[in-house]
Structure formats: C-alpha cells, structure tokens
Amino acid sequence: MKKNKKVYTVLFALLIASSLGIRAQEKTDSLVHVAFGSKAKTDLLGGVNSVDISALLDKNYGTYSLDNLESFIGGYNGNIWGQGALILVDGIPRSASDVRLVEIASITVLKGASNVALYGSTGAKGVILITTKRGAIKPLQIDVRANTGLFAPKRYPTYLNASEYMTLFNEASRNDGVAARYTAEEIFNTASGVNPYQYPDVNFYSSDYIKNVFSRSDVTTEISGGNERTRYYTNLGLAKSNDILKYGDSKNNDALSFNVRANVDMKLTDWLSASTDAVAVVTDSYTARGNFWGTAATLRPNWFSPWVPVDQLDMGNSNLQTLVENSKNIIDGKYLLGGTSNDQTNTFADMLVAGYIKSKHRRFMFNVNAHADLSGITEGLSLNGGYSLDYQTFYNEAFKEDYAVYQPTWAQVDGKRLITSLTKFNNDLNSTNEYIGETNYNQTMSFRTQLDYTRSFGLEHNVDASLVGWGYFIQMARDANHEGSTYQPLRNTNLGVRAAYNYRQKYYADFTGALVHSAKLAPGNRSAFSPTFTLGWRISDEPFFSENISVFDHLKLSASYGSLNQDLDIPNYYMYQGYFVNDGGWYQWRDGVAGGETTGSRQGENLDLSFIKRKEFRIGLDAALSNNLITLDANYFLQQTNGLLTQGTATIFPSYFSNWDFSFLPYLNYNNDRREGVDFTANLHQKTGQVNWSLGLTGMYFSSRATKRDERFEDDYQYRVGNPLDAYWGYISEGIFMNQQEIDNHAEQRFGEVKPGDIKYRDINGDGIIDSRDQVNLGHNGWAVSPFTYGINVTLRWKNFTLFALGSGQAGAIGFKNNDYFWVRGASKYSEVVLDRTEIEKNSSGEYEVTKLGSYPRLTTTSNNNNFQNSTFWMYKNNRFNLNRVQLTYDFDKDLLSKTFINGLSVYANGDNLLVVSKERKMMETNIGSAPQYRFYNVGFKASF
Secondary structure (H helix, E strand, C coil), X not given: CHHHHHHHHHHHHHHHHHHCCCCCCCCCCCEEEECCEEEEHHHCCCCEEEEEXXXXXXXXXXXXXXXXXXXCCCCCCHHHHCCCCEEEECCEECCHHHCCHHHXXXXXXXXXXXXXXXXXXXXXXXXXXXXXXXXXCEEEEEEEEEEEEEEEECXXXXXXXXXXXXXXXXXXXXXXXXXXXXXXXXXXXXXXXXXXXCCCCCCCCCCCCECCCEEEEEEEEEEEEECCCEEEEEEEEEEEECCCECCHHHHHCEEEEEEEEEEEEEECCCCEEEEEEEEEEEEEEEEECCCHHHHHCCCCCCXXXXXXXXXXXXXCCHHHHHHHHHCCCCECCCEEEECCCCCCCCXXXXXXXXXXXEEEEEEEEEEEEEEEECCCCCCCEEEEEEEEEEEEEEEEEEEECCCCEEEEEEEEECCEEEEEEEEEECCCCCCCCXXXXXXXXXXXXXXXXXXXXXXXXXXXXXXXXXXXXXXXXXXXXXXXXXXXXXXXXXXXXXXXXXXXXXXXXXXXXXXXXXXXXXXXXXXXXXXXXXXXXXXXEEHHHCHHHHCCCCCEEEEEEEEEEEEEEECCCCCCCCCCCCEEECCCCEEEECCCCEEEECCEEEECCCCCCCCEEEEEEEEEEEEEECCCXXXXXXXXXEEEXXXXXXXXXXXXXXXXXXXXXXXXXXXXXXXXXXXXXXXXEEEEEEEECCEEEEEEEEEEEEEEEEEECCCCCCCHHHCCECCCCCEEEEECXXXXXXXXXXXXXXXXXXXXXXXXXCEEECCCCCCCEECHHHCEEEEEECCCCCCEEEEEEEEEEEXXXXXXXXXXXXXXXXXXXXXXXXXXXXXXXXXXXXXXECEEEECCCCXXXXXXXXXXXXXXXXXXXXXXXXECCCEEECCEEEEEEEEEEEECCHHHHCCCCCCEEEEEEEEEEEEEECCCHHHHCCCCCCCCCEEEEEEEEEEEC
C-alpha cells in the first residue's frame, strides 16, 4: 500500500508540475450525459468523463464508435473489472458496432459506483453512454463527407523455405537419434526449383496470392435542421471495402454496408414533447472459401503441391488420361488439384472451385421517448418514459462444391520425370443451388420510466431527484448448419432512486441506489438494494483557500462510497440448484458379470447463493489551474469484489464429496478480490505566436490482488492470495543444459525427455523435482490490462491548417512467446526463430553435448513438453507506445466560398496504426494464423450546404 501511495503521489506531482504556465480551455457549463439524464459539467462529482465527438470529428476522422477513446479518457479500459463495460446507445443496450462515429454527438464513460448504480447489476462494471446527433433549431443544413483509403500490411510472419525446413528437420531427427527423413538429393532438387510440382516450395506470402494494398471507401450525408415544433437529424451512409487476397474467387471478396438513421424531436404541446429514432443497417459481404491465413501458418512448404501438372502425366498411361477427362476442375486447362490422404482438401483449391459464402447482416433499431413537464402540478416535476425494439439477423447464403484431389507418384520414364500414377481422394460433385448456412438473430426490448424533480430555491439550494424504473430483455437464437436452435434470454430489471442536493454549487451531497433483481439466484434471494453515497466540496470557493493558494482557480473534491450487488460474475443460471444425472457411475452385481449406470449427483444445492458485491471507495479531484488555463480530472479508487463463486474443493469440504464422476459440492460465495488505482484526464491549451496548440494527457495506474481464495498449496509462494489477479505463473529458466552431466546433477524435470540443448528450470522448493509446484508469479498478464496505461492527443492550428495526432501506450506487464510461431513442435512449420537454435552432437563417449549455444533450444521431432512451458525463457515485456493516428486538415476560408452554394469545405489526409514503439515491435506487429495488421492511409473531404 505504501509503495502504491508513492507512485500515485509522483504521478500527481508530475501532472501538476507539467500544467504550470500552460494555458487551458475556458471552463464551460456544458451538459454531460450521465445515467438517465444530464448534468452541468461543473456539477460532476468524479468518475465521469465525456468526449464531444461532433467537435472532434472536425480534426479526427474515424469509423469505429469507440475509436481511440483511451487517448481522451483516463481509466477508459473497463477490463480492469474483469470484463467490458455495459454499452448503451441512446440509453439502450446495443453493440458499439451498431453506430458509426459520424453519427455520434458525445460519449460518456461512467466509472464510479455512484455513477452506474441506477443501471443495476449490468452496469456494475462500468457504463459507456453513446449519444447520437440530433437536430437543432436552424435552417436546413446538409453535410456531405467522403473518404477513400488504402490498407497496407505492416508485416507478415517469416517462415523457412522448403529446403531450409527439410535441412533443419533432418537435424531435429539426428537430435532425437532417428533416421533423417529427407535425402540430400531431395533437398538439392527442392532448393534448385528443378520441378516445383514434385519438389514443392509453397510460399503463401507470395505476390501470386496477396495484393500490396486493398481499399475502403465511404460516403456520408447528414441532413439536419428544425424549428420550435420539430427538429430532425438524418444520416445516410454507404461504405465498401475489398480484401488483400487476390487468388481464385478471393479476388471477389468484399463488404458493402448501408445505413440510414432518422432522429426526430417533437414538441407536441407546451408541456409534452416526444422523440423517435429509427435506424436500419444493411451489411453484405462475399467471401471465398478456404482458411488461407490459418493454413499459411501451419502447412509445411514442402508437404505437397496444390497443383498437379497435366503436361507431366505419363501420356502412355490411359488411366491417367481417363482421370483428366473425367475431372471437372482442370485449373487454367493445365492443373489438377493436389492433395494427400491426410490433406483431402487444400486452401488454394477451396479458393478456386469450392464456392463462396455470402453473409447477410440486418439491423433494425427503433426507440421512442416522451417527456411531460408537470410543473403545473409542482414546479420542477417531470415524467419521462421510453421504449425500444431492436432486431438483428444474420445468415449465410452459401454455395459449396466438393472436389477431388490427386496425389501423384513420380518416376523416371524414358529419361524424364513423369507422373506415373495418381491416387484420387473425393469426387467432383455438381451443385447448382445456394443454401442457407449459419443463421442467428437477436431481439432487444427495453423500457424506461422515470419521475424527475429538479428545482432551485433562492438560487442557493439546488435539488435534483429521480425515481427510475428500467429494464431490458434480449432474446438470442442460433441455428448453425440446421443442427437445432438454442435460446438464451438475457433479462435485467431494476428500480433506481437518486436524491442530490447542492448549496450554491459549493457543497454537494448525493444518494443513489437501485433495487436489483436476478433470475440466476434462488427464489426469495433474487432481490437486493445497492446504495451509494457521494459528497462534494468546491474548496476553491472558500475564502481561506482562494486567498492563500493562487495556483488553483477552481478545485472541487469529491468522495463516494458504494456497495453494488451484481450477477455478472455468476456465469450460468441454476447454479444454486443441486441436480443428479443418470450416468453417475457404473455399479456391478452378480460378481461383476452384470452392471449398470447409477444415478449420481453432479452439483450440490445452495439456496443461499447471493449476489457478488462491488464495494468501492473513490476520491475525485476536478481542477482548473494557472489562471484558468488548464483542466484536470483525477480519481483514486479502491474496490473490493466480495463473494465470487467457488465450490470449496480445496479448503471447505472434504475431498470425498467429489471425484471424477460425481460431486455433492454446491457453489458458494467465498472468493474476494481487491483493485486499487488512480486515473487522470488533463487538457492543456496555449497560443504561441500564430499557433494555437493543445495537449491532452490521460493515464491510469492500478494494482489488483486476490484477498481470499479457496485454495491449498504445499508451498506458501504458490498461494494466489496476496498476488495480482492477472498474475502470470510460470517457471524461472536457468538457461540451456550443455551436456548430460548437467542434466544428471540437476533436479529432475518431469515434463518429458530432457537432453542437452533443452531448457533448464529452477528448483524453487528444493525438492529435487521440477513440476507445477515450481511455478512462481512472473508478472502481470499483458493480455489483460497493463498496470500503467496512458494516452495522448495533440492539436496544432496555424491559419487554416490543423495537425492532429493521438497515441496510446502501456507498461508494466509481460507476455510469453508461446504461439506456434515460437513453439515449434514435432513436424510443425518452421519459422525464422529456429535459425538461431542450439546445436548438439554426440561426443566421443556417445553422449550428446551442445556444440553451439543459440537463443533457441535444440530442434526436435517430438512435442518436447519440457521446452514449451511458460517460463522466463519465453517471457518478454509488453511495454509499447502506439502512434494511432495523424491527420492534417485544411479548412477553406469562408470568404472564398461566400459566392458559392457551399457554406463550408474541409479536406484532410490521415494515417492510422502508423507505428509501434517497443523492443518487441516486430512480434507485436505480426499476426500468426490470421490476416495481417494494417496501416490505413486515407484522404477525405467534408462539405456543408
């Protein structure tokens, strides 16, 4: 705890020091969307951050709705809570992909328990509010935006060619004491390319199959305006992209998306208003069959040729000619399709003749809201309600044809190498009809009713209260390949209450709570109340502060405590209920001559199973410094998650209550977690000469640990209690065994055969055996959230030019190079990492010893479980900085456009995902088994009419 406090103090001090003398944006009283309403920015009490997307789009074009949000909001990454935040689009549970960035007015991130309490259980791990654009009282305005850009692959993985692979596989065979698989002649012929069909060397990353770049284009039209009675906003969008692959039918791969949104606000009477939104999104894509990228990472380059040349068949063999004549797949009139008994399809053949998949995704979203001003009953009273209905469907129109492949046998015929026989696998089948493949849909219905009371008394006493009823129902259905449907409804209902008061916007008090309900718990235990309390103090309005501390022009402190009940960490329904199954074990009678299945318990009953609790204490700071020239929002949070589920197999129940075929153990609320951290968002602004510039800084530092666990280990250092929740456990490497004597004198490693050239592990507990008990905490898991994350955005304005850049980074976590690219097992495809392998040979005594020490263990044809364990040998630091975007914008002078029908015109060029700065940059920019990472270069314009 003391160490963490020092870190927080240093971070805060650095942030304050960097702000001195730097001009900030003027303080505004703009409204910020919060739970079921909005608040003046000056009245926020911590744990809330908002981004004005409409303004940001003028200098920062993107497509994804949550585009680079971590560069604008500190602590945005909700994965620190164990899963992502609840996403609401216009107050309705929807996917972030249901809305494009150009449709959005603002995004608010709610982090504190007091800010999310009204959303009940589903909001307990953070809420992201996406608010779309709406019309305004103004004449008709039409905005047109068009973009076109190119995706350029960053890099591809590097694999050995066929002759290199064959040579090193022979070395691996020698290391294992087995005969070499490939002859010198085979390796020579493969390297020389004398006959690429008999001695193949398949390079998936050749320009024969992959384009240098592919494109994406989009156009958006926005129509808005309105009067006192009606305001409207319409968004029409069209986007089209193709693919990096160009071989066979994959050259037709593309995706086309069309969307239309209509948001209308109506004032029906002096006291009644309403709004309605309707959205339709239609997305179609075409994809050739075949798993190109997956096969590229696994198929050895020499394994077989995907093509069998017809002109190299033995013309004197009538059987071969018959096979050719009966084949319906002669590629380019030259080739049959190649394969083996184990590879009766190949990805190239799939792309050429197997067919395609047309995916259809349809999304329809509708919501209606009403607002009644009840000030006629009492001043400040209003009633609000809303209802939504969303429907999404996805299905495939697929076409598939089976095809035959052929394995050739080569022989010398009249001085020439020819194919003397073909082994056929499968048959060419004709198909003329498309069929429906995968189908699924989901339907979301939500409702909201709230009674609000907002009033000021004498401009001193300000009261804000709400009573909210909110719920939604999501029904999903899946029907993959017509094998039956599954339905899993998701329900959330809760009743919330909020009562807030402030005196002269100096002293604040807020109580927010929710009555939550969960069908995952037993009847009688399904409801709970989640209270939160918040206090705020604008200390800068106190005379003793303003007269003595001049650096702060505005300083507001807040503190909150909340106890939220949630069922997000209860993964399934009926976990409280015990049940029996018919296959509970085998019993015998008649001295073992006969027997039958028993009925056995699979789970014990616990009707007292209850909600998991998020208990949080938070301190917030909102400040303006240096003559109102910098803004700062910072929060310290301490959260405890209590009552996580376990079955008590380690410490609570005797072991005989459970074994491999039965269990009487119930689920219990037992395990506890703790998370602690600080996040900050600072925005700075200054004018230097003719250049206006601004700088935004965001960051979060957090730590976590398990505080209670049902666990039992022989050694204290292995207990998860006291260790980070994201701890990576593994072994400490002590290098490479150099000879057999080192192996004999070392602790016994029980992961399989060990030879010189293999990895040596430290015997942590000193028992002379290396096994799971020698695993230790090696660091934070880099695939979760790094302990320190940060973001930066920079804007430079000079005359009509605007240069904008943003980046993000992380530090303090580790990862392991443990995918198939690094862990080369058996006959797997060899990547470039094996070139610096450790080499071994037999010495005069007939024992293996290392002759060349490399950065990679010895090669082997076995699975070698000894070497492929998570350990410091494969560990790397996950520190990185990403330059996510740079954009240059030019705004045409309005005087220049005054004699045209164009009211405004901007042109811009930007680049995305431009750079990764890291010691492990090459690895971080390389995808294995999937499409590559891309840089995106875009040009566009926006015109207003």
